[in-house]
Amino acid sequence: MTARPTERSTERPTERSAGQPGEAELLAGFEATIEHNDRIEPRDWMPEGYRRTLIRQIAQHAHSEIIGMQPEGAWITRAPSLRRKAILLAKVQDEAGHGLYLYSACETLGTSRGELTENLISGKQKYSSIFNYPTLTYADVGTIGWLVDGAAICNQVPLCRTSFGPYGRAMVRICKEESFHQRQGYELLMTMMRGTDEQRAMVQESVNRFWWPALMMFGPPDDESPNSAQSMAWGIKRNGNDELRQRFVDMSVPQAKALGVTFPDPDLKWNPERGAHDFGTPDWDEFMQVIQGNGPCNAQRIAHRRRAHEEGAWVREAALAFAARQTELQQTDDLAGDPADDLADEESTR
Amino acid sequence: MSEQHGVRGEWPLYEVFVRGKRGLNHVHVGSLHAADDEMALRHARDVYTRRNEGVSIWVVRADAIAASSPDEKDPMFAPSGDKVYRHPTFYAIPADVPHM
Numbered sequence: 127m128t129a130r131p132t133e134r135s136t137e138r139p140t141e142r143s144a145g146q147p148g149e150a151e152l153l154a155g156f157e158a159t160i161e162h163n164d165r166i167e168p169r170d171w172m173p174e175g176y177r178r179t180l181i182r183q184i185a186q187h188a189h190s191e192i193i194g195m196q197p198e199g200a201w202i203t204r205a206p207s208l209r210r211k212a213i214l215l216a217k218v219q220d221e222a223g224h225g226l227y228l229y230s231a232c233e234t235l236g237t238s239r240g241e242l243t244e245n246l247i248s249g250k251q252k253y254s255s256i257f258n259y260p261t262l263t264y265a266d267v268g269t270i271g272w273l274v275d276g277a278a279i280c281n282q283v284p285l286c287r288t289s290f291g292p293y294g295r296a297m298v299r300i301c302k303e304e305s306f307h308q309r310q311g312y313e314l315l316m317t318m319m320r321g322t323d324e325q326r327a328m329v330q331e332s333v334n335r336f337w338w339p340a341l342m343m344f345g346p347p348d349d350e351s352p353n354s355a356q357s358m359a360w361g362i363k364r365n366g367n368d369e370l371r372q373r374f375v376d377m378s379v380p381q382a383k384a385l386g387v388t389f390p391d392p393d394l395k396w397n398p399e400r401g402a403h404d405f406g407t408p409d410w411d412e413f414m415q416v417i418q419g420n421g422p423c424n425a426q427r428i429a430h431r432r433r434a435h436e437e438g439a440w441v442r443e444a445a446l447a448f449a450a451r452q453t454e455l456q457q458t459d460d461l462a463g464d465p466a467d468d469l470a471d472e473e474s475t476r
Numbered sequence: 477m478s479e480q481h482g483v484r485g486e487w488p489l490y491e492v493f494v495r496g497k498r499g500l501n502h503v504h505v506g507s508l509h510a511a512d513d514e515m516a517l518r519h520a521r522d523v524y525t526r527r528n529e530g531v532s533i534w535v536v537r538a539d540a541i542a543a544s545s546p547d548e549k550d551p552m553f554a555p556s557g558d559k560v561y562r563h564p565t566f567y568a569i570p571a572d573v574p575h576m
Contacts, residue, residue, distance in 0.1 A: 165499035167532065213561045220562075291499050309567040309576060316569075377575040384573045 160361050165291040168234040176360055179353065180290050181235050182251065183362065188228035189246045189253035193427050195221045197261040198270060206264065213310050214267060220307065224300045231292040247432040255413060256339050258421030265318060265325075265332035271311015273333070273340040273378065279304050280374045281344065289361030312381070319386050326386070333382070334390045341405075342413045344371040350410075375403050489538040490516040492523075494530035502534050510535075 147155075152171040159166055166172055199218045205211035229239055245251040256274055261267065282304065285297045318325040345351055345367040357363040375394070382389060393406035415421065487509040493502035505524050510516035516535040525533065544552050560566050569576050 159498070167495070167498055169532075209561075212559070216559060216562050294499060295501060305564040306562060306566070309564045309569055310561070312569060312573070312576060313567040380574050381576065384570065 160289055163361070165294065166289055167291045175356070176362075177235055179357060179360070179362060180293065181232060181237055183357070184228055184232040184235075184293055185237070185242050185245065185251045186253060188225050188232060188242065189251060190257065191221050191225035191228060192246070193253045193257045193431060195225075196427055196430055197257055197259070197423075198267055200261055201264055201267050204264065205267075210314070217271070217307055217310065220303050224303070227296040227299055228293075231290075231296040234292045243435060247428060247435060249419065249428065252417065254343060255416040255421060256343050257427060258416050258423045259335070259339050260423050262335075263328050263332055265315065265328045266336070268311045268314035268318065268329070269332040269336045271307050271309075272315060272381070273311075273336050274343070275304060275307040275311060276378065276381075277340045277343045277374050279308060280370050280377070284364040284370070287364055293362075312385070315385055315387075329385075330387050333387045337389045337391070338408050338412075341371055341374070341408045342410075342416075344368075344374065346410060346413070372402055375405050379403055487511045487515075490520070490535045491538050491541060492516075492520040493534040493536075494520075494524055495532040496529065497531055502532065505529075507538060 153173065156166070156170070156172055156176075159170070166176075195218050198214060198221075202211060202214050202218065205214050229242060232242060233239060242251070246253070256277075261270070279301065282297055282301050286294055286301060288294045288297065315329050318329050345354075348354055348366045348368050351367055354363065354366060358366070378389070379394070379396075391406045393404060395404055396402075397404045416424070419425075488511075489507055490510055491507045492505050494505045495502045508516065508519050508523055510519050513535060517533060520533045520535050524530070556562070
């Protein structure tokens with residue numbers, strides 16, 4: 127087998143042999159691809175900063191899906207009916223799948239699953255701050271579907287057109303599946319709103335707790351977001367944080383009205399001149415605190431992930447040992463087998 | 477290996493996947509025989525991309541592909557058959573609720 131590079135791109139430009147294009151030429155090619163709104167694919171040359179930014183963003187996104195299983199997963203055993211339990215299981219299962227799509231996309235950039243897992247449980251890479259808030263009532267399952275997944279959809283739809291091919295393709299799959307998440311949440315809340323006064327109060331209380339953290343999901347304001355401008359220039363991000371946050375507010379207000387709940391923001395009102403809603407400022411100090419690890423559930427989320435990984439070690443080892451043993455048996459078989467067996471094997475593989 | 481000798485001896489079979497344009501997945505387009513990976517790539521170019529059908533080709537030896545068996549189709553995919561709640565249309569949302 128020749129030393130042809132695999133689809134996984136781990137090549138660095140410095141490893142290239144003489145006679146190949148120089149860095150300036152490669153950069154020009156890369157920029158032309160971005161300029162034409164074309165996609166960068168794993169084996170293309172890319173600037174180190176682009177690769178690093180993508181690894182950081184996709185990893186953070188993947189970690190969010192995986193950690194995001196915890197707040198809702200906590201309610202699986204206490205779901206009020208078999209129907210709701212099946213739905214919640216399916217949803218949490220989807221989050222796991224989304225994490226895996228994204229880890230795979232990230233691995234095309236030359237990192238590995240083991241490295242990513244390590245970076246998550248060591249705290250070196252982050253995940254969305256929203257998952258550091260607790261799910262105190264069953265209504266939170268509905269609110270997360272409606273508002274948290276709703277905000278995620280706002281963020282993710284434009285990412286289907288991100289400049290890195292594998293990331294965009296993962297986002298297309300995820301967005302297709304995410305619609306069920308939002309609708310099941312809203313339907314759950316609608317059902318509770320048709321129930322008792324206590325149930326309605328439970329929904330409103332849940333919405334009160336999640337509204338501001340949901341707005342924070344879009345990240346800090348553009349002028350305080352250190353990586354935004356470069357990410358936009360590279361076509362990794364397609365819209366600014368503030369623009370997406372505004373879009374989310376404008377979409378959510380009529381949904382809240384139809385549901386019969388309010389948002390805990392006295393400054394929230396329609397501005398006919400802007401053709402958009404004005405709204406208050408999220409508590410960015412709280413946001414920074416949560417990002418830095420001081421949110422209500424940060425330690426618990428990471429500890430849980432670490433425990434799951436460590437307690438799963440024997441399963442990973444056993445599967446490898448079994449596979450190695452099977453290969454060994456196969457080889458012994460092949461050596462001992464007579465020509466008639468070979469012929470039979472040949473037939474069966476045709 | 478026996479496949480390389482005799483009247484019926486032939487090169488191994490390769491499956492060919494072509495990326496139509498940047499941003500799209502590689503898609504299986506067919507197969508061909510070649511003596512090694514290098515030749516498989518060249519032949520794939522000549523056989524499957526004579527009219528600008530692609531910007532990237534993957535070839536993989538057919539015997540390196542693990543595939544589900546057609547006989548198992550029903551039990552293999554049955555687990556998703558009765559889970560209608562995985563689809564957004566399972567949830568009735570009033571028509572006057574926008575953006576959902």
